[in-house]
Amino acid sequence: MITEVILPQLGETMNEGTIVQWLVKEGDTVNKGDVLFQLESDKAVLDAEAPARGTVLKILHPKGSKVPVLTVVALIGEPGDDITPYLSGVAAAAAAPAAPEPPAAVAEAPAEVAAQGGRLFASPRARRVARERGIDLRTVRGSGPGGRIVEADVLAAAALEPRATPLARKVAEEAGVALTEVAGTGPGGRVVRADVEQRVRPAAPTPAAVPAAAPAPAGEMVPLAGVRARIAERMSRSAQETARVTLTTEVDATRLVEARTQLKDALSDTLGFAIGYNDLLIAICARALREHPNVNCRLEGDQIRLLDEVHIGLAVDTDRGLLVPVVRNADRLRVVEIAQRLRELVARAREGKSGPDELTGGTFTITNLGMYGVDAFTPIINLPECAILGVGRIRPEPAVLGGQIAIRQRLWLSLTFDHRLVDGAPAARFLQRIATLVEEPYLLLA
Template sequence: MAVEIIMPKMGMGMEEGTVVEWLKQKGDSVKKGESVVSISSDKIEKELEAPEEGVLIDIEAEVDDVVPIGQPLGYIGIPGESVGESTGPAPSVAPIKEELSAEPVAQQADEPVIGEEPRLRVSPAARKLAKTMNVDLSTVTGSGPMGRITKVDVAEAAQAQPAVQTETVPQTEPAPVAPVQFPDGKAKKVTGMRKVISERMFSSLQQTAQLTLQATADVTELLAFQKKAREAYQINDEVRLTITDFIAKAAINALLSHKGMNSHYQGDMITTFDAVHLGVAVALDEGLVVPVVQDADKKSLSAISREIRKASKSARGSELNQLQLSGSTFTITSLGTYGIGFFTPVLNPPEVGILGVGTISEQPVYFGDELKKRSVLPLSLTFDHRAVDGAPAAAFLAEVKANLEAPFKLVL
């Protein structure tokens, strides 16, 4: 009996997922637990494993198809078996660990729906293509198992439709225009994590009133403090006490004093939080992820260092789950390792603030009439002006700066 590979629920707010890549092709043999298809939600990309050993006998959803939770992506069976031979409900993929509540399985793509002829069977990809090409599915004959309509059937039906005749209007011959010459390049469709990031960043800029404030912190004393702390503290692979750790602690302490920055703006509501769930952006080859340090305000500097390091390692190994990427109330992001000074970080809605950290540089600074070489750190705070005014945002940034310039405050 054919076994379904279904779109799983990978978070409370997830309603649909996108097919990123099929790792196996129709007709390939698969082993139980072997990765078959890569999918993505709005925050995470994940490979689904085969629920049973057999052959991938059918693929229901093509790459880039958006599939509701519970609908089949494909089927695994025995060689020569067709999907129509399945005689009972097939077991689903094991639930994702971070799933918090069960929901009813969505309507199967090949069940009759309102407005269609009875027993009309259509794959999700074919239905999407038919809508795009304005093809009436009731006029299409399916070539798939049990008469299922496929993308190929829709494409052939579209070609068979009579072309729309348009009246030719005499025109004067236009002056010749030299074609624009572009260098050779390689086009790549935007999919997976890159597509999710592009949509979220565009939505962030469209739906919020973003303003960025900039300041510099003299971290000469902080660097000296960090060096002494690392010498005194038993350093290991979990705790390194990096500058990022100190910046995170400085931001957390400032958020406790300026809770307006530790808020969410959703609809017409501003929700201010007592606890700080700090998001720390991690750059990957394929995009950016933001693991979250839960209840960071209750953790020591060493505990924060341990969690940031562990999260970064998990992110680069694609081991983070949806729960570890959700629930942040404020985010910090750094481009310091790339030699960047000030920049404009983009908000991670519904958060109302994000702190951008640049690279430390040596600069001459006046102390009275005396000029000294100091280590200076650029800070860029982007905030949602709908929720926070300029003065309180500036006060928050000033406290972050003060915390970094008096590092003993970070360990008290």
């Protein structure tokens, strides 16, 4: 007997839902109550359970399909049951505008739910197992209610990820070595530091460790893993998804340099560090964003959310790769507070000890390549933010000032924004405001 699996109506206002992920495949045997797929309504991602026991005969709507509630999305029965009456409907569905591939953001939804609000939900048992096996829970996707990570999720992750000591894990990450490629010699096949170091140092390869490699172009293979993999994924997504435009402007940063020098001289002894340009630029951008809320926004589905809070990320080059610590509520902080917060964040990011909300949740990012002699460039937007400011080098140049030629400190600013969210003119006005604040930094006091 065939049992129809329908897309359930999970609320009175729900008309349709998106199948985020199928947890079973055709031919699988399922029990009544097993989770078959995850669906996303306009409110949440939820599990849909098998209405009966049997074999999954057919999945009628693949991952990513958006279908009306009560639509038959799969069939459960005995192998050999006749499912042809259902297939014409699928043909019709296939003929309809192709079901779009799910956007990456949707596919990631459960993990994001698990980490919602920066808090990671995992059962005590999952935490214990993760601790014992050295699994970072932040890398595990939760299948439980609300994305809670349960033991099975950790075990699944552990099955993919080799067992390794925390030290080996750290060394591997620093060296950019995938643990899957390291043979473990520790207790129970655990990867220990020596194993990683052995892998990194190709000088003395043991014969067994050298794979019978197919001819390949010369050059060391560095696996796309860890932070590198994350960067790759995010950058390509941004490049694919955004409609980006870069505006550039040259500003007179003389007063900014003076302000920075005075702050440095006045405060370095007390603070124990020197106030830097980035600290001032964060304060400037925060002020500008507060005044131009249309740039402080993000895309959510087919809606633009104008964000209430201003959190500024700063791209930082570390041994671990590019990281973006976020100064939260920067518009409400004094420059000194921004400076202190930023140093704490950067220190933790470099040590790999960042809290869960310290590297995420920004509403705008600054990337400064001035120290490398770069003048202007086209930064890539840090999704899901709307815009990013590229900062070039500050250098003395002749400039016209009050009808005279004078030597001034000049600076190029590059603003890349997502044209889907904001138009050129408002973006230009936003950049103009940043320029004004750079030229006349005392306005921050106003």
